[in-house]
Amino acid sequence: MSAPLVATRAPLGRQLRSELRWIIRRPRTVIGLFGLCLVPILAGIGLWFAVDDGDASGGPGLAAIIGGNGLVLPVFTLFLALPLLLPLVGAIWAADGLAGESQHGTLRGLMIAPIGRMRLLAVKSFGVATMTLFAITLMAFVAVITGAILFGGTGMLTLSGTTLSFGPALARIALTILLVTVQVWGVAAIAMAISACTEHPLVVMAATMAGVIVFAVLGLFEALDWLHPYLITTYWNSLIDVMRDPLPTEALWRSSALAGCYILIGLSLAAMRLATKDN
Amino acid sequence: MNRRRVTVVAAAVGVVAGVAGLGVLAMPAGAGPAPELPEVGAEALVESVLTAKPSAFGGAVSVTNDLGIPGITGLPQLSDGDSKLRVWTDGAGRVRVQLPAADSEKTFVDDGQTGWLWDSAEQKVTKLAHGEAEAPKLELDPNAPQVPTDPVAVAREAVAKIKEFSDVSVDGTARVADRPAYELVLTPKPTERTVLREVRVAVDSELRIPLRFEVLTNGTAVPAVQIGFSELNVGPQDAALFTFTPPPGAKVSEPELREPTAEEKALAEGAFTEANPQVIGEGWDQVLAARIPADSLKNLAQQQGDDREWKRDGGPGQDVDVEGLLKQVGKQVSGPWGSGTLITTRVGAALIADDGRVAAGAVPEQVLVEAIGQVK
Incomplete structure (x- = not known):
């Protein structure tokens, strides 16, 4: 007789690895990441023409200080992508995670498999979070290279007129990646909650993007200023504080804490829905 | 079955905590209790x-x-x-x-x-x-x-x-x-x-x-x-x-202070005497009153237009309609003192008469009207 069967759980590490492998193996993921890499290149070329054409200023805001200051490009690109492109990316992965599986009928298999539903949600969320961080880091990396080629410069000129040396400049870029990622996580968590409620990935993406756009529009009305502190989009513009020196941290903390609340709400709603779902 | 209920409750707590967090973040920072300090006169x-x-x-x-x-x-x-x-x-x-x-x-x-x-x-x-x-020092009372x-x-x-x-x-x-x-x-x-x-x-x-x-x-x-x-x-x-080091690539300009020419000086002095700025009233209801020569507003507008022209390298100079602008921000008033435009803000008002008399202060309209009557 063989040894009695011991109920063993699949190790968490292997589950996380296999989830990431699943996402990466999809051709649309690879194509999407490739498309994201094009954003900094196109933005860089556009700014290069603007700077080349006439005086040093490439436009309003951050574009004004980009001439000879290539390390600003990653920050510029991430802020360019934050209002629409990155929330879309987060929503796509969240939609694939639960609604996509549900559409293919594979979620049913996962639900009756001997892993807890909360663990399923954790693994799926981990996949979305990691891929978001990876995509944003990839964009920043491509932007650093593009900026160095097109604009040069070894330091980073801040909006305050001081120049950071290479090390602190890279730290600022890393901070920007982190802050932007946390904001996208906030959006993606809400997308996860929607994803748990439907089996149509398109609904998840449409609902998430509509939400982001409506939030942005609500932010424009001054009469609704009592509502603004609750909207995740409110502080996206103030993330530009990372380009000021000395670094003012208040708005950065506040925006991250706000996104943290959205993550908590989104994942809790998703957990509630998954726990009560019949197979 | 029991486990599922626990999960739902935990998730509901999560939602509530998240919403409460949003509320806390949205609240303006409290001033905290008033500190105890020794009395001071x-x-x-x-x-x-x-x-x-x-x-x-x-x-x-x-x-x-x-x-x-x-x-x-x-x-x-x-x-x-x-x-x-x-x-x-x-x-x-x-x-x-x-x-x-x-x-x-x-x-x-x-x-x-x-x-x-x-x-x-x-x-x-x-x-x-x-x-x-x-900043240039303003000697109000020489x-x-x-x-x-x-x-x-x-x-x-x-x-x-x-x-x-x-x-x-x-x-x-x-x-x-x-x-x-x-x-x-x-x-x-x-x-x-x-x-x-x-x-x-x-x-x-x-x-x-x-x-x-x-x-x-x-x-x-x-x-x-x-x-x-x-x-x-x-x-x-x-x-x-x-310390400040101008970043490479930035345009550094050093405005040179040139001595005003005698002509400009005379012009400025003339304008000052004609304007005859004076302080009417005392304390909180001080009103600063003056007379702007009728054509000086136009001159000013002209000059600004010229400046702009010069900056744009010979582009068309813009006519600034000062009177129109005044009418837009203020309201028309008239009385025994004449007529003019009244501009009110929360902390004060300015009255600009059509004949060039001007009075301004942190006072209501009737005090301005009294003051403008005293301007010669």
Whole structure:
């Protein structure tokens, strides 16, 4: 007789690895990441023409200080992508995670498999979070290279007129990646909650993007200023504080804490829905 | 079955916690309980403010503005609404001020020898060698007695002057930028005819520097202007903050001060005599009145047009319709004194008569009308 069967759980590490492998193996993921890499290149070329054409200023805001200051490009690109492109990316992965599986009928298999539903949600969320961080880091990396080629410069000129040396400049870029990622996580968590409620990935993406756009529009009305502190989009513009020196941290903390609340709400709603779902 | 219920409850708690977190974040930072401070007399407090030694500090100042003045692009600190500026000083004359705007920033650094003004939107540095950076002094009363050098005496004199027209009191304590402060309140005497109700100054209990300044007007509970520290770190500041190196690629300009020509001087003097600026009234209802020569507004507009033309390298000069602009922001009024335009803000008003007489002050309309009648 063989040894009695011991109920063993699949190790968490292997589950996380296999989830990431699943996402990466999809051709649309690879194509999407490739498309994201094009954003900094196109933005860089556009700014290069603007700077080349006439005086040093490439436009309003951050574009004004980009001439000879290539390390600003990653920050510029991430802020360019934050209002629409990155929330879309987060929503796509969240939609694939639960609604996509549900559409293919594979979620049913996962639900009756001997892993807890909360663990399923954790693994799926981990996949979305990691891929978001990876995509944003990839964009920043491509932007650093593009900026160095097109604009040069070894330091980073801040909006305050001081120049950071290479090390602190890279730290600022890393901070920007982190802050932007946390904001996208906030959006993606809400997308996860929607994803748990439907089996149509398109609904998840449409609902998430509509939400982001409506939030942005609500932010424009001054009469609704009592509502603004609750909207995740409110502080996206103030993330530009990372380009000021000395670094003012208040708005950065506040925006991250706000996104943290959205993550908590989104994942809790998703957990509630998954726990009560019949197979 | 039981486990599922536990999960649902835990998730519901998560949702509630998240929503509560949003609520906490949205709440304005509480001022905290009023600190207990030893009693201090109003006069002694004013004196100590006026004789306080400058100290090194760094912090953020928030400006809440509800004056009813139209917005000025690039300088949110002057427009209606909330804005911020950041200040550092070493207490010995070296200063750094940063004015953050939505996506740009202006920085002013005075390193002791040179003033530097940086504008990120234009990538431009303006260098002001010392002496030039100082604001021109406005001598309102050239016959004033020689100012005594003793700061305590100056302070005493100032207190006496203030008390002539105002009631000065200490109205409890407050916590501003997490520092205990006395609330000093200046109220106009009942006989004063002003639109201002009171001016409140929160004075740091230890350093005796003003931490918050509020102007309240008649009929409202919210201050028309509130300027106060939202963050204050007292102590020596990083010396690197008080240096500035123009970044490579920035345009550095050094405006040269040329002596005004004799013709310009004569013109300015003539205009000054003709304008005959005078202060009518005393205390809170002081009105600054003058007569602008009828064609000078037009001249000004012309000159600005010329300047613009010169800047645009021969582009078409723009005609500025000053009168039209006045009509847009003000309202037409008339009376036995003549007719003109009245511009009202929360903290005061300005009356510009059609014949060039001008009166302005923190007073209601009828005081202005009385004053403009006295302008010759």
